[in-house]
Amino acid sequence: MPRGKFTNHKGKHRRFTNPEEIEEQMKREEKERKWREQQGDDSSEEEDEADKAKGDSDSSEEESESDGEVKAKGVENLIEVENPNRVQKKVKKLSTLNETVKVSSKPELSRREREELERQRAHANYQRLHAEGKTEEARADLARLAIIKQQRAEAAKRREEERQQKEAAKQSKTAQVQKALGKKAT
Known part of the structure; x- marks a missing residue:
């Protein structure tokens, strides 16, 4: 044990069950169960289940949470109480x-997705009208194109x-050259 003013008291009083004791307890319960079966006690089955639940309290709590079955606390099983905040699991067929599933096959879209779809539809509609020449911008483009x-x-x-003028000038020049050459040559 450490000396000084700070000591850790955690785990001092822990006590673990010996495996032999657990085996003895299980044998005793098995004997009791067999004895009850021989006696033909119908109510003993309910007590057996209660005894098992007490013996395996940790595992039964986990199982009851996973199954959704809630144990009655106090006098809850005797008095019917309507708690509006309590959510009960409903069995669905x-x-x-x-x-x-058939009714809700159309998925609900978020606001952003809806806006994106509307934007795409509007853009496609604008492109169609633009191609037909029905928008102001298309009219201006067509006017510019015509000009x-x-x-x-x-x-x-x-x-x-x-x-044509250059060709005519070239022909007239060649004709003049031919004429001038023809006159000089003769």
Whole structure:
């Protein structure tokens, strides 16, 4: 034991059950159970279950929590009490579950997901209207496009005229050269 003013008192009074004692207790319970079976006591089965529950208190508590069965505390089993805050497990039938699944096959969307879907639908609708030329932006684009087409057509016409003028000038020049050469040569 440590000397000084700080001592740890945890675990001083712990006492563990000896395995031999546990085996003796189990043998005694087995004998009692056999004796009751020979006597033909029907109520002994209920007492057996109660004895087992006392012996295995830790495991029975875990099992009762997992099964959802709640032991009555105090006089709770004698008096019916309606507690509105107490949630009781309701047994659901498979047929009703299948119906609810069929009804709720359309999943509920969160606000963000709904907004995203609406945004995508609006964008697709806008693209469709834009392709048909029904939006202001599409009209402006088409007007700009018409102006550009007109300017390009005028530029192509002008280039064609210039090319024809250059060809005519070239022909007239070659004709002059031929004429001048022809006159000098003769």
